[in-house]
Amino acid sequence: MKKKLLSILLICMVLVSVLGGCGKKTDDDAKDTGKDATKAPTKAAEKKDDDATHEPEEVPLPEYSEITVEVFDRGTDGGKTDPTNNYYTDWIKAKVLEELNIGVTFVAVSRWEETDQLNNLMAAGTAPDICMTYSGDLANNYRDLGGLVELSQYIESHLPNLKEFLGPDLALPGRDMIYRNMDTTTGEVYSIPARRMQVAQVSTFIRKDWLDKLGLGLPTTTQEFYDALVAFKEQDPGGVGANNVVPFTMTSDVRWRASTILESFVDPDLSTEERWVNTVIDRQYLLPGYKEGVRFLNKMYNDGLIDNQFALYKDDTDSDNLIKSGVAGSFIHNWDQPYRDTPGLLHDLQENIPGAEIVSIDPFVNSAGQTAKGLYDSAGLNFFIPATSQNVDGALRYLDWLSKFENRYYLQVGDEGVTHDIIDGIPQLKPAENEKIQNSPQNIDYTIMINGLDLGDVTKNAKALAASYSVPAEYVVKAYEDAMRDGRPAIIVPVTLSAAGPYTQTLTDKGNELMSTAVTAAPEDFDRVWDEGIAEWRASGADEIIAERAAKYAEYIASMN
Amino acid sequence: MKPKRSGRKTLLYLKRTWTLYLMLILPVAFAVIFRYLPMTNISMAVKDYNMFKGVWASPWSDPLYKWFDKAFKTKDFWLALRNTLMLNGLDLIFGFPLPIMLALLLNELAFRRYKRVTQTIVYLPHFLSWIIISGMARQLLAPRTGVVNVLLGKAGVGPINFLMEHGLYVATYIALGLWKEMGWNTIIYLAAITGINPELYEAAEVDGASRLRKIWHITLPGIRSTIIVLLIMNMGRILGSEFDRPYAMQNDLVMKVADVLSTYVYRVGIRGFQFSLTSAIGLFQSVVCVIFLFSANALAKRFGERGIW
Incomplete structure (x- = not known):
C-alpha cells in the first residue's frame, strides 16, 4: 500500500513539473502579467504604436525596439558611478526612447580587458548591437570570420549626421573618414572609426618641485634626464626615505610606458615603407635602433632607477598610486594623463603633498637632433555592429542620433554650472562631485564617434582644450606642445590586412614578456635575452605578418602608379 | 524455455522496482543534457571552427589531425606541458603527504577544544580565492614594498625576488598551494580516522603500545584505503590544471615556468581566437588524464586495494 502511494505521488510530481513548465509559458503569452520586467514595456509600447497609427496627425515613430551598446568600464575609484547606470545613461535612455522609440541598455566591458571580454561576447553571440575596440586587428579578425554587418549600404541612407561629423579623411585625401576602413577592392565597410579631435599622444612627466629642490632645470637631453633620476635616487628630494x-x-606595458625614450633611439631616417612594413601589431621592436632604447632601459633598471616591481603591475593602478603618494619622480603616459580628472594624478598628489608639481618635459633627442614621438591617427577607436545583432536598423539610428551636435555636445560638456562654466563663450569643463560626475573625460565612453572635445568650431576647440582641465592651463599647454613637437604622423596605407588576426594576442603577450625580461636582464645577458626574444617573436607569427604587409605595400604602390 | 523464464523474471523485477528507476530519470537526464551533450563540441578539435558559424556549420579541417599537429609543433605547447607536469608533480609530492601528517598530528591532540580550533584555523585559507591570495602574495612578497622583504631588509637580507625569479616563483607557487589547501585536505582523513574502531586502540594500550606504534599499526592502516583513493584521484589530475591559481600568480618575467596548459589554452585560444587548436589541446589533456587515472587504479588493485571502481 505504502509503495503504491509513493509511486502515485511520484507520478504526480513528474506530471506537475512537466505541466508546470508548459503552463508558465502559456500564462506569459496569454496574459502578459508583466512578470518579465524587460518584456512589459515592449508590449506597452507596441500598443501605443498601434494607437498612433489611428491618429494620423502624430508623426509615427518606428515600432519600439531595443538595442544594447557597449561601454567601457574603467574601474576607476573615487566617487565614480556605474558606467551602465548613471545620470548620463539615464539621459541617453530617456531621450532616445522619446525621439527614436528605442530602448537602450548599456553593457559594461572592462577597459583593461576589452579584447578578452569582447571575444567572449562575440563568440557567445551575445555581443551588444554596437561594439567598439581600439584594436583595428581585432575588428579585422571579426570581419574575416564573417562576424560583422556590412555597413556601406547604410552609410548614405542611415548615417548622414555621422558622415558629416567625421568629415574628410586628412590622411587619405579625397576620401571621407567614414570610409576609412573600407576594403578598397570590394568597397565593403565593416567598421567605422571615431574622430580624434587632436592627435597628441604621449609625453614625459617629471616632479618639478624635486628638480627645484635639487637646483636642477628641466632636463633637455637624455643624459640630463638620466642624471636627474640619479639625483632623485641619491638625494631623495621629496624626503620619502631613500628606499x-x-x-x-x-x-608591465613597457612599450607604452617608456615610448618616448624608446622612440628616440629609433633610426630617424627610416623610409615610410620600412617603418610601416616592420611595425607589427603597433609594436616597433624590429625597427633599427629600438634595441638600443631597450638597452638604455636595462641600464636604468640595473642602476635602480626603474621601479623593480614594474613587471607585477598588470594595469596602471599601482603605478598611479606611486605617483599619487609622491614617491615617483617621473613617468611617461598620455600627453595629458596627470591633468585628467580621472585618475586625477596631479590632483591627488597635491592633496597628499602640497606644492608638488608634475610638468611635461621633452628631453629625448634622437640622432637627427629631434625629439621624435608618435602621434595618433585622426581616426581613433573602431565601432561596428556584430552580425548577431537583431536590430541593425536601431543601432544605426542610435549612432546617427548620437552624432547630432546637440546630443554629443550635451554629453561632452554636461550642465552649465555643474560640469562646465561658460567663460568668454567657451565652455570650461570642471569636475563634478555629485551624480553628474563623468566617468571618462568628456564622456568619451558614450560619445563613441568622438575622441576629444568638439564644440563645432576649430578656434573654439583649441581654446576649450586648454581650458578643459581643472589644472592651470600652462601645464596643459606645455604638455601639448611637448607631445606635438617633432611628432611623427601615423602612416596610413589603405589596404586590407588579415594575417595578424590569430597572432595578435600571442604577439602582444610575447612582446610584453620580451620587454620585461630584456629590461630586467643582467647587462651582460641583455644581447642574448633580446635576440632570443626577438627570434621567438618573429617565429610566433610576426614574420608572417611582415610578409603580408610587404606584399600589400608593394601592391598599393603599384596601384598608385 | 529458459529465456522466457528470465524474461518473466526481469518483468517481475521491473514491476517491483520501476519506481526507483523512475526516480533515476531526472539525474540521468541531467547528466545527459549537461554533461554528455556538451561533449559533442569536442568535434571542434577536428574542425576549422568559426565562432560566428558555430560548431556544426564549421568545415572539417584537412587533414583531421591538423590542429593536433599544429599544437605538437608549437614550442609554447611543450613548455606549458612541461610546466603543468612540473608544478602538478611538485604539488603532489608536497601536497599529498603533508595533510596526512597534519591529520595524524591533529588526531593525537588530547584537548578537544584546542584540536577543533586548530583544525578550523588550518582549513580557513581554503575559502579564499586565488585572486585574493595572489594579491596578498604581492603585498607581502614584492621586492621593494612587500612586508616580508622590508623586514628582511631591516635584518640586512635580501631583497628576495619571490615572485619574479624562476626558481623562487615555483617555490612560492607550491608553498602558497600548501598553505591554502593543506588544512582542507585533512578533513577527509580525520573523518576516516574517526571511523576506526576505538577498541583497537584500547587493546593496543593494554598491550603497552606507544603512541607512535598505535599510529603506525592502527591509524595508518585504518585510513589506507582512503589514502589510496585520494592518491588515485590526484593522479588523474596530474595533467589537468586549475586555471585561477597559475593565472593570478604569473607575470611576464616568469612565463617560462609559470605558463601551464590551462593558461596557455586561455591565452592562445580564447583570447587569440584559435578555438580549434585549444580544443585539440584540451582533448589531449583529458585523454592523458584518463590514462593516468586508469593506470593508477589498476596499480592500486594489483597491490590488493579496492581502487575507485
Missing part, C-alpha cells in the same frame, strides 16, 4: 624613492615608474 622608497621610485625615480621612474612604469608598468
Whole structure:
C-alpha cells in the first residue's frame, strides 16, 4: 500500500513539473502579467504604436525596439558611478526612447580587458548591437570570420549626421573618414572609426618641485634626464626615505610606458615603407635602433632607477598610486594623463603633498637632433555592429542620433554650472562631485564617434582644450606642445590586412614578456635575452605578418602608379 | 524455455522496482543534457571552427589531425606541458603527504577544544580565492614594498625576488598551494580516522603500545584505503590544471615556468581566437588524464586495494 502511494505521488510530481513548465509559458503569452520586467514595456509600447497609427496627425515613430551598446568600464575609484547606470545613461535612455522609440541598455566591458571580454561576447553571440575596440586587428579578425554587418549600404541612407561629423579623411585625401576602413577592392565597410579631435599622444612627466629642490632645470637631453633620476635616487628630494624613492615608474606595458625614450633611439631616417612594413601589431621592436632604447632601459633598471616591481603591475593602478603618494619622480603616459580628472594624478598628489608639481618635459633627442614621438591617427577607436545583432536598423539610428551636435555636445560638456562654466563663450569643463560626475573625460565612453572635445568650431576647440582641465592651463599647454613637437604622423596605407588576426594576442603577450625580461636582464645577458626574444617573436607569427604587409605595400604602390 | 523464464523474471523485477528507476530519470537526464551533450563540441578539435558559424556549420579541417599537429609543433605547447607536469608533480609530492601528517598530528591532540580550533584555523585559507591570495602574495612578497622583504631588509637580507625569479616563483607557487589547501585536505582523513574502531586502540594500550606504534599499526592502516583513493584521484589530475591559481600568480618575467596548459589554452585560444587548436589541446589533456587515472587504479588493485571502481 505504502509503495503504491509513493509511486502515485511520484507520478504526480513528474506530471506537475512537466505541466508546470508548459503552463508558465502559456500564462506569459496569454496574459502578459508583466512578470518579465524587460518584456512589459515592449508590449506597452507596441500598443501605443498601434494607437498612433489611428491618429494620423502624430508623426509615427518606428515600432519600439531595443538595442544594447557597449561601454567601457574603467574601474576607476573615487566617487565614480556605474558606467551602465548613471545620470548620463539615464539621459541617453530617456531621450532616445522619446525621439527614436528605442530602448537602450548599456553593457559594461572592462577597459583593461576589452579584447578578452569582447571575444567572449562575440563568440557567445551575445555581443551588444554596437561594439567598439581600439584594436583595428581585432575588428579585422571579426570581419574575416564573417562576424560583422556590412555597413556601406547604410552609410548614405542611415548615417548622414555621422558622415558629416567625421568629415574628410586628412590622411587619405579625397576620401571621407567614414570610409576609412573600407576594403578598397570590394568597397565593403565593416567598421567605422571615431574622430580624434587632436592627435597628441604621449609625453614625459617629471616632479618639478624635486628638480627645484635639487637646483636642477628641466632636463633637455637624455643624459640630463638620466642624471636627474640619479639625483632623485641619491638625494631623495621629496624626503620619502631613500628606499622608497621610485625615480621612474612604469608598468608591465613597457612599450607604452617608456615610448618616448624608446622612440628616440629609433633610426630617424627610416623610409615610410620600412617603418610601416616592420611595425607589427603597433609594436616597433624590429625597427633599427629600438634595441638600443631597450638597452638604455636595462641600464636604468640595473642602476635602480626603474621601479623593480614594474613587471607585477598588470594595469596602471599601482603605478598611479606611486605617483599619487609622491614617491615617483617621473613617468611617461598620455600627453595629458596627470591633468585628467580621472585618475586625477596631479590632483591627488597635491592633496597628499602640497606644492608638488608634475610638468611635461621633452628631453629625448634622437640622432637627427629631434625629439621624435608618435602621434595618433585622426581616426581613433573602431565601432561596428556584430552580425548577431537583431536590430541593425536601431543601432544605426542610435549612432546617427548620437552624432547630432546637440546630443554629443550635451554629453561632452554636461550642465552649465555643474560640469562646465561658460567663460568668454567657451565652455570650461570642471569636475563634478555629485551624480553628474563623468566617468571618462568628456564622456568619451558614450560619445563613441568622438575622441576629444568638439564644440563645432576649430578656434573654439583649441581654446576649450586648454581650458578643459581643472589644472592651470600652462601645464596643459606645455604638455601639448611637448607631445606635438617633432611628432611623427601615423602612416596610413589603405589596404586590407588579415594575417595578424590569430597572432595578435600571442604577439602582444610575447612582446610584453620580451620587454620585461630584456629590461630586467643582467647587462651582460641583455644581447642574448633580446635576440632570443626577438627570434621567438618573429617565429610566433610576426614574420608572417611582415610578409603580408610587404606584399600589400608593394601592391598599393603599384596601384598608385 | 529458459529465456522466457528470465524474461518473466526481469518483468517481475521491473514491476517491483520501476519506481526507483523512475526516480533515476531526472539525474540521468541531467547528466545527459549537461554533461554528455556538451561533449559533442569536442568535434571542434577536428574542425576549422568559426565562432560566428558555430560548431556544426564549421568545415572539417584537412587533414583531421591538423590542429593536433599544429599544437605538437608549437614550442609554447611543450613548455606549458612541461610546466603543468612540473608544478602538478611538485604539488603532489608536497601536497599529498603533508595533510596526512597534519591529520595524524591533529588526531593525537588530547584537548578537544584546542584540536577543533586548530583544525578550523588550518582549513580557513581554503575559502579564499586565488585572486585574493595572489594579491596578498604581492603585498607581502614584492621586492621593494612587500612586508616580508622590508623586514628582511631591516635584518640586512635580501631583497628576495619571490615572485619574479624562476626558481623562487615555483617555490612560492607550491608553498602558497600548501598553505591554502593543506588544512582542507585533512578533513577527509580525520573523518576516516574517526571511523576506526576505538577498541583497537584500547587493546593496543593494554598491550603497552606507544603512541607512535598505535599510529603506525592502527591509524595508518585504518585510513589506507582512503589514502589510496585520494592518491588515485590526484593522479588523474596530474595533467589537468586549475586555471585561477597559475593565472593570478604569473607575470611576464616568469612565463617560462609559470605558463601551464590551462593558461596557455586561455591565452592562445580564447583570447587569440584559435578555438580549434585549444580544443585539440584540451582533448589531449583529458585523454592523458584518463590514462593516468586508469593506470593508477589498476596499480592500486594489483597491490590488493579496492581502487575507485
